[in-house]
Amino acid sequence: MKKIGGFINPWGNGHFTRMMALDEVIRQNAGDDLDIHYSSSGEIYQKLLKKFPTKKENLHNITIPTPIDGKCGPSITLSLFNILLPVAGRKPLVSVMAKYLIAEGKLYDKQKFDLVVNDGDVGSNIIAEKRNVKSIFITNQFRPKLWVSRSFFYPAVMYISKKIAKATKIVVADSPPPYTICEYNLNFPERLKKKIVYAGHFSNNITVNHGPKSDLEKLIKNADNFGYWMITGNKSTNKATFTKYEKVFHDTEMNNERRIVSHAKNDPSLDKVLGKNGKTYSISEAFEKNIDWIQMDVGFLSEQEKDTV
Template sequence: MVKLMKILISVCGEGFGHTTRCIAVAEELKNHYDIAFIAYGKSKNYIESLGYEVFETYPEIKLTGYEGKFDIKKSIFNKEYNPTKAIKREREIIKHYNPDLIISDCKYSTIIASKFLKKPYYIITNQNYTKTDKKEKFIVYPVMSMLNVINRSAEEVLVPDLPLPYTICEYNLKIIDNLEFIGPLIRYKPKNIKDGGYILSVIGGFEYRYRILKYLAEIAVKNDLNVKLVCGSWGVGRELESYVNKLTDNPKNIEIIPFTNNMEKLIKNCSFIVCHGGHSTIMEGISFGKPLIVIPDLNHPEQENNAKKVQDLACGITISHNEIEKLEMAINEIQNNKIYAENAKKLKKLCKQYNGRENIRKIISKRLKRKKRNLMTRIKQEYLRTIHKIRTKI
């Protein structure tokens, strides 16, 4: 029996976007390779629920914020989440699993561990630079410069996005020699798409976005809109349900979804999506041809840049947490102006053309063939050297 090549996928568990696109990679590769994961927290639990082997690690950072505002300083510099601890743990995992190849989605502790152990690795990222004039640049720019030193050491840096000029993360990228646009890495295969007449909110996950969910519920009650609110947390879901019950005695048009394993159906059948500026969520939206209302976290330059690109491509509308009262007007604009839906559908066609799942499989397959070819060359050279030694002795 032929031994399958072993691939270890390491996931940054902050937000759910890294997790979903790594699952897309695993789903595409699992029939050809042995797959295992490095993960932590909710990400680890979710990946395990899908039947994959998962080695538990520690987070490098912890996303922190309050009332819609992202705190980049506290997120990165937090004594409770020590990168050194993660590196040590991940070295142990790599030694134990002994993979032929490592794929890391923004989990740089794994990359450092891989370098120590001389294991080849690919990096998946939608951010290696962040264009911003805000004070956060004094933290972001040095961090990104350091990460690009690591990025350049990878086999390739794979960007799960459309090529320029349609790149959602364009304002968060610096082109380096080993960077390649591979197209969206989403869990689903967009088909049988329709408009089910409801607004889908996928704001959830962090409590500091809660006020958006409240305001969207208020707008739904006021205008008799059908909305589905995915909270990403059972606690937030219970709190929101209590709030909605105070707003109306008959909240039949508001569905509160604390947590879901059926996001594909929700996206497929919605009219449009209200989301934060996370890259994976936006890529899923345009892959299904759905217009977007994007509300990036305050002081989160990466999300703000993604949101700006959505606005530039006119496939959606961007509003600020500071101007949350504009949400009702944005909903009316999306509903009444067809340009957003038309542009979203154009991007959907491009996403089908640049299929990230297929492309990453081709990239890994090429590397495997190259590895086999190099191995056969070494075997042949060793054979010839052995023959030469034998003949010399004779």
């Protein structure tokens, strides 16, 4: 039986979402002839436990160094201080990094992986090269272009890109040029292009067996058009994005623009509908009262609702 190791960066939900989409496709095509292990930490490790409750022996809780959250994404200042000093309850990065690499190295030695898939975990990519294990690195950034004010990050960007380049294959979670979401994020040298695969955005191609329509689907059925706004990322990025969206929604031009806002959080309390009358309703209440709505907030869309929206 072949053995695959999946190493997931815990900073943000995108890494987890992509890996779970890949997991589903792998299992559909390989059946039970695979032994798949996953490694991550924090909230992502908890999600793995929830998704694979009968496979706990295949889930490994290894703390992966991540930036410290600020008001709008990572706090550069606090993260730099944390390299050598404890900050916000976190141990110095140098000690965490050492323990993390040792723990992942031991996992490699124990499991003897035939293939590893690293989504954002550069350390695992380094270990795979040293142990001659075939590796796939999933990313949507490679040597991103920096603003002049961030040019001091250039050495770190070059170092990380150099280590990503060691992978057997690099899978880009984006469309190939010139259709990439942000061309400034992808700057591959010519020598690497043979090992690069553009996989789109890991969209779900599974055929959904449609059941009875939900109240959300019924509510949008007669809407001429509406926008779809998604909030993703870690806690601070999520909050900052929502704040920016709220600012846009208050612009005069948005007064009559219907929109669905997906928060990518498993929290039913987020589900609500704002009517054009300024009142707030539950989704079911808005449907029952046939409310003329302007904004619908949803924690998570079901697979059927995603297909409909």
